[in-house]
Amino acid sequence: MAVSKGAQARQMKAMFEGLTGQKIPDYTAEHPDTRAMLRFLFPGKSDRFPIATGLAAKKLGVSQGTVQRWIRGAQNPRAAITKEITKRVRQSVTTQRGRGQLAKRVQAQLPNRQRTIRINALQGPSSDPNDKKYVAERFSNLDMSPFEQQQLYDAWVQGGDAGATDYLTGIYDTRYVDGWQFHGIKGVEWR
Structure with missing residues (x-):
């Protein structure tokens, strides 16, 4: 299922504002x-x-x-x-x-400790965004080490919001729930 231009713009904005x-x-x-x-x-x-x-x-x-x-x-x-x-x-x-310049500026101010990322998105353990049994708009939280945070910023710099989403999908699949997918991120914040 293709994501609309409006949804892409919202995801780019959410990822940018959440990470920076x-x-x-x-x-x-x-x-x-x-x-x-x-x-x-x-x-x-x-x-x-x-x-x-x-x-x-x-x-x-x-x-x-x-x-x-x-x-x-x-x-x-x-x-x-x-x-x-x-x-x-x-x-x-x-x-x-x-993005690289902004990430460098942001990372210079980040605490070198584990933080929790909170993501608001249409998400769940299914690749089909219309799968109402497993996919819903919800919040999910994941603790990330300083190394994982650095990798997330590197993925964002290299590939924009799509690169960051791919990185998050991989880490959520490994550490959160097998097969976890994001189908349009609406908000990102650190705790």
Whole structure:
């Protein structure tokens, strides 16, 4: 059974946000939120300074004051700059290189201990998503060692949400229930 484009987009978003802990700014909107995209691309060191304005200015070829005016809403970036910011967000979300950079940033902050992954999905021990006896939308939890967490991030970097789902299917099949399958992940979180 083929998964719809909408379901694929939901799964990509769920996997991305669950593994990185970051919301994806809407870069597809007609008038994307510049502040949200800058915060996503150039995170600051604290809540008081949520955007690294100096780094953003350097990477975008503008002054730091210009970036600060964008953030306050006193000025909008030129169309070419908006296009560049949007492109960078899209690449961070959809390319192997972008996922790799985000995974590296996230993993530097992760505790080196066992954690539990909680997955909300249409799932169960059947390859048929219409098998009502074994497959249902539910939550499942699995404890993962630091090594397994690293392998999950590596699979996500290499293959996106499909790669991460394949890795999770394999580990759930081995350690959770034989034949366990995911048929559209709707949420991922760490506990």
